[in-house]
Amino acid sequence: MLKESLPYYSYRDYLTQRYGEPLFRVPIDLELGCPNRRPDGSGGCTFCPENGARAVQTLDVSGTEAQLAAGISFAKRRYKARRFMLYIQAYTGTFASVIEQKKKYSELLEAYPFDAISIGTRPDCLSKATLEYLEELNKTLDVFVELGVQTIHNKTLERINRQHDWQASLDAIAALKAHNIKVCAHIIVGLPGEDREHYIQTVKTLASLNLDGIKIHNLHIIKNTQLAKEYLAQPFPVMDEHEYAQILIELIRRLPPDLPLMRFATDTPEKEIVAPKWHMSKGQFSEYVTEQMRLRGYRQGDLFEAGNEEPQSLMPTVFECKDGSYTFWNEMFRDYYHPRSGARKQAAELFLQESSLRERLKNGPVRLLDIGFGMGYNSLLACEMAHSLALHPLEIHAVDQDRRVILQSADIIKNVLDEKLAWALILKELYKNGIYTSEYFNISLHNSDVRYALEQQKGEFDVIFLDPFIERSNCRMVTLELFKHLKKILKSDGVLVYSGTHTASLSAMADAGFCLTAAGKPKSDIHGIVAKHKGPSLECKNVLPYRDPYGVWTDRKIRQYREEEIKKQQH
Known part of the structure; x- marks a missing residue:
């Protein structure tokens, strides 16, 4: 290579x-x-x-x-x-x-x-x-x-x-x-x-x-x-x-x-x-x-002269899901971005449904934090819902490190999807300017490390989507310290919807004080966790969570630290 x-x-x-x-x-x-x-x-x-x-x-x-x-x-x-x-x-x-x-x-x-x-x-x-x-x-x-x-x-x-x-x-x-x-x-x-x-x-x-x-x-x-x-x-x-x-x-x-x-x-x-x-x-x-x-997708000199900023090419393999939506194959992590049953299906059945987003939008304005924006399905379907209801505004703060995927996603959606809203236009605006505003929704894209992005956030959120893709590879997104921070910025009646079931992540959420319930149907590849401040809670396995005490460790360092702590316990 x-x-x-x-x-x-x-x-x-x-x-x-x-x-x-x-x-x-x-x-x-x-x-x-x-x-x-x-x-x-x-x-x-x-x-x-x-x-x-x-x-x-x-x-x-x-x-x-x-x-x-x-x-x-x-x-x-x-x-x-x-x-x-x-x-x-x-x-x-x-x-x-x-x-x-x-x-x-x-x-x-x-x-x-x-x-x-x-x-x-x-x-x-x-x-x-x-x-x-x-x-x-x-x-x-x-x-x-x-x-x-x-x-x-x-x-x-x-x-x-x-x-x-x-x-x-x-x-x-x-x-x-x-x-x-x-x-x-x-x-x-x-x-x-x-x-x-x-x-x-x-x-x-x-x-x-x-x-x-x-x-x-x-x-x-x-x-x-x-x-x-x-x-x-x-x-x-x-x-x-x-x-x-x-x-x-x-x-x-x-x-x-x-x-x-x-x-x-x-x-x-x-x-x-x-x-x-x-x-x-x-x-x-x-x-x-x-x-x-x-x-x-940045490089030295791309802002040195006007018009010199060209997108850095990314050539992912496109995969058609069972629901007709499209996702990417990530060669580095050797996995698809979404379940094979469907990217759109996961967004609708897990994130929108389990967060009760429709009911929340019927009752008033909603602030949503989307961590792991990726190709944009979760936020864009939420925007469609706010647009179709036309009742109360939806304010989305989306966080993702990989800006390149957003542009590639816009090309895929433009070429093969016929949506009620111009998804490709929204994604390209987010890629270029980091913001898109409409009558009933607006999205701000925070293109940075999740920990830095959270430091910049003001106020509380009604709904938090957390989609870390592969927890072990992105463990900075599922540490005990991060979940403690999310608990602080989630409103008392708010909900966090998480797309994974990794035991270390569940342990971190429970240790942070969340009450957890499982989401997803049996035999389905769409599953996750719903976390709230109050209510019944799953009994989680007693495993060590990922730790990031200073909020700056690399994923490798976070993994290594946990592995070392596990070895200490075993001896």
Whole structure:
């Protein structure tokens, strides 16, 4: 099976294309200091730690020779690295006379046959002599300069004590380009006082400057920094994993498709972080962002130019159910999206009938939360019902990660179904704009991880549909923590209809305080569970439920944790 390409242009891919294989960076601290610090090392940018953001693998190593040996050994051991790039990382790599720069760089470049050098520095620390030296050095090996831009907003730059303005970054980029030196920009998402619009403005501006790379990471508030003191005195919002992923994806989509993305998460040691406290590793976060972009059909650059957003192709196998409706075969999970007796039949007999939706719409307005929107049958049949009754409005909040399926579903419905309502039109509007409004119903599509989507919801719901497809593969949708949340947002006379009967899911629902009854006819492949706040309840098997204590674990992590807990019980 061919490996699916990343939805963004990774720095690793760029280096592989340029050098035939990836170069691994060897970080070095030349102890050159920073022009924004006092002679005793105090002062500086409010977010910067005392060690000048030195690499984790060399934190306890002193001397450039020892750092060099440690960095190369680490990369060979961990990544099987064969070729390397020298990375002047900590503090300001050009804060010295040209004579000293030449001496220090030459010593390192002579110690090992590096293919390239990357120098981290400030926009206000590139003298004419430095630029000329780097231009000359660039004739013998590739030179990259990584500029700490952080943001284009002067108010923020002043707030974090950068001691330079945006114009300084603009001038530095132009000067480096004029000397044929490759330039990469570093930016921070989440700086105090900034919001989504600030981040987008920063990225859109940098995207227009013909950069050679960009590094994005979320704000880390590190111990013993000025920013940490400010945060502890008066906390300000910081981003959790889902929040940062949401805005990061927006930013990646606005980058040129050929701009290498050097990284989008940082790895400050846990013991040094004041906030945010994450429960995803950097690798897990990278996998999560990649997963979310693929599921939503997004890729780097699809918002860079107007009209550049094209749907990412998905070629599912179409299957005709016994009731004449159509469903898809999911190759990854090796199963159909719906029971063979019918997608429409399941929507009508399980979700609409067991929720008493018709009676509820006759009595007043209904708020419905549809988790696992998928091809849309459950919500669309509910809309048909509201439309035909023409009595009270139906407000649907639909949640699904996989935006691609919605577009494919629209094509299938358009081609083979003749519905009372224009289902294909509704689905295409949801795919494009995330909302569809009619006289007696409206649907809002929340295209994200269910846990993040639920955090954004306001108010209570009369009806909740929960259709996780295959529980074990989507166990983030059936954890004890998720069911506790659903119980909080379900009205006292509300109902939750669930399409599965997995014992771990039932155990989680019961532990969350729901009263459960079985739904479905004997010998039918359409079955599920009806959950309410009060009433008689099934006797559930005493099995361990799926757990997600921090609300960010991957499905794999949730499964692994449960399996480990079961083993502990057995021993």
